[in-house]
Amino acid sequence: MAIGLICAIPQELAHLRTLLVDAVAVRAAHTEFVSGTLDGFDVVLAGSGMGKVNSALVATVLADRFGCGAIVFSGVAGGLDPHLAVGDVVIADRVIQHDAGLIEDDRLQTYQPGHVPFINPTEVFGYRVDDALLALVVDRLAEFTLPTAAIRFGTVLSGDQYLHCEVTRQRLQREFGGLAVEMEGGAVAQVADAFGVPWLVIRALSDLAGRDSRFDFLAFVDEAAASSVAILRWLLPVLSPFVQRRSTG
Numbered sequence: 001m002a003i004g005l006i007c008a009i010p011q012e013l014a015h016l017r018t019l020l021v022d023a024v025a026v027r028a029a030h031t032e033f034v035s036g037t038l039d040g041f042d043v044v045l046a047g048s049g050m051g052k053v054n055s056a057l058v059a060t061v062l063a064d065r066f067g068c069g070a071i072v073f074s075g076v077a078g079g080l081d082p083h084l085a086v087g088d089v090v091i092a093d094r095v096i097q098h099d100a101g102l103i104e105d106d107r108l109q110t111y112q113p114g115h116v117p118f119i120n121p122t123e124v125f126g127y128r129v130d131d132a133l134l135a136l137v138v139d140r141l142a143e144f145t146l147p148t149a150a151i152r153f154g155t156v157l158s159g160d161q162y163l164h165c166e167v168t169r170q171r172l173q174r175e176f177g178g179l180a181v182e183m184e185g186g187a188v189a190q191v192a193d194a195f196g197v198p199w200l201v202i203r204a205l206s207d208l209a210g211r212d213s214r215f216d217f218l219a220f221v222d223e224a225a226a227s228s229v230a231i232l233r234w235l236l237p238v239l240s241p242f243v244q245r246r247s248t249g
C-alpha cells in the first residue's frame, strides 16, 4: 500500500516528480497519478490544481482507486501569524475550512462543512491530525533543522480564495488563531477522514498573505516548495507504519 502525495501547483509538484523512481503514470479526471518510489517508499503522486474541489477529487482517487494508506499534502501557504516569516514551515495539527458555514446579517459564521447549525448541528469544528501520527511527526522533527527557518505546528486555514489582504489576514488570525492559510488542506483532510485514512498537511510559507503576498509568492514559491519536500522526505519513515497498518486491516 502506498502513501498518497498531493501538490496543488506545478512549482510544488516539480520537486517531487524528479525524485520518483520506477515512475508509472496513469491519467484520471484532469490530472496524472504517478506511482513509484520515493527514497524507497511506495508513493502515488498527483498534482491536483488549486482549490478544495480539485484537491478533494484527487484525494478521493488516491484513497479509493489507489488504496493509499496515508495522504500527505506538500506545498506552500501564506503566513497568518505575525511571528512567522517567509520560508518558515507550518505543519497542521488541525485544518479549518474558513469559507464554509452560515451567512447571517451579511456575515459568514464559519461552521463545519456539510453542516448547518439549525439543520444538522455538530460540535465538531475542523479536522484533526491523528494523535499517534502527530506524536511521531513531532518526535522525528525534533532532529530536523532548516538552515534559517522555523518549523511550527498549529491550525491551518483552507478556503477557495488566494489571500492578498492585510485586514482579512488579521481577522482570520484573530478568529481562528491560524498559523497559515492555503486553498486545499481542509478538503484533503475531509476526504481522508471520510475514508479513515491518516493525513498530513505540510506547508512552507511563500508569502505573508497581506499586500505583498502576490509578489512574495512569485519570488519565493520554488524555495518554499523545496523546504516542504525536504520535510516530507524526512517524515516518510513515520508515515510508513500507518500505511502498512491499513493494508493488514
Ligand code: ADE
Pocket (backbone or CB within 6 Å): 076, 077, 078, 079, 161, 162, 163, 164, 181, 182, 183, 206, 207, 208, 209, 210, 213, 217
Ligand atoms: N498559498 C500560498 N499563499 C497563499 C495565500 N496568500 N492565500 C491562499 N493560499 C496561498
